[in-house]
Amino acid sequence: MNKVCIIGCGMIAQSAHIPAYKHWSDDFEIVAVCDAFEASAKKVAEEHGIPNYYSDAETMLKEMQPDVVSICTPNMSHKEFAMLALSYGANVLCEKPLAFSYADACEMFEYAEKQGKLLMACQSIRFLPERLAAKELIDAGKVGDVYYAELSRVRRRGIPTWGKFHLKEYSGGGALIDIGVHGFDSALWLMGNPKPRSVSATMSKVHADEIGSAKSSGALKGGVDTSKFNPDEMNVESFAGGQVTFENGAVLSFKISWAANLREENNIVLAGKESGVDIEQKKIYTGEDGVSELEVGPSGFADEPFYGHFCLIKNVAEVLKGNAEPFVKPQETIHTTAILEAAYLSAAENRTVMIEELLR
């Protein structure tokens, strides 16, 4: 039985991590939660029958000696808490984004390896059934080498209405780092994790005063304060677009938005030597006029909006038993992080950024 501690008791802890650990109760027992606001930690502990709560993460780690720690705090503290939990000998499941820089991501995985512990980024969206179906098709060699891909993660009016997502000091960025991170992770995984070469990006802040519903901003289930923020405070991008090139010659174009006057989309389109796949449309394109259906299986946890977390947490259990490889691998997260870092630099300096520049 793995003892679990959770740092951060907000939306994702309550809607995804806690229900998922409880679901896999043969493998996990949540022994404590922590939140900077002690009242939040107490409330969450009481509501979920968790025996201990803390307002200081290090005290919790020292006293509880957990086997697994979930990090569910705002983005800026992910590295600090992941390194702290690893230093106490825990395996770490860290919410996305794992890190803001290529150097930080490398440092974190090197430290996890030194400690002999698992560190995995919570890239739960890979488990969308149509993405799993596309991956199966690709792994069976039916798509061939992917030379072009398009990533479209478009919310019409979906700026998060809770937490600190709109403030750079806490989130490190806006739509790109919040939902783009899932898109790049999935795209790289589907493309076979090619090494990125360069990134050109443009970003803008639009529609900050037109906040939609909590649901359209991704708060799919309870546990959140959906009070609207002052749009004048928002200092992160609501839209990012651009292009990534890879060392194998492939190209990925992207558009990511919390708010844009575009069609809602959560899609990846891939063109390979053997066939092309439009994942959201569930279509496979071959030859001059061949079009067939992408066969998509059911979702494992259809009633759970964050069912990807249920799958990832099961994967953690199997990795710890020695039965499986981590579903999200270090090198995939390192490449995703490099793309995000390069995109912000590219937009800030209005130029193409070479990934090798990040290695300095």
Ligand SMILES: NC(=O)c1ccc[n+]([C@@H]2O[C@H](COP(=O)([O-])OP(=O)(O)OC[C@H]3O[C@@H](n4cnc5c(N)ncnc54)[C@H](O)[C@@H]3O)[C@@H](O)[C@H]2O)c1
């Ligand atoms: N994988 C996904 O699909 C997904 C979905 C939503 C959010 N997330 C990620 O989860 C993280 C949290 O998002 P959320 O929606 O739960 O936000 P939230 O604001 O609802 O919750 C964050 C919690 O962390 C607490 N906190 C802040 N600083 C802390 C500290 N120093 N020590 C302890 N607790 C602290 C806050 O008090 C708050 O309760 C973000 O990084 C976000 O990107 C992931």
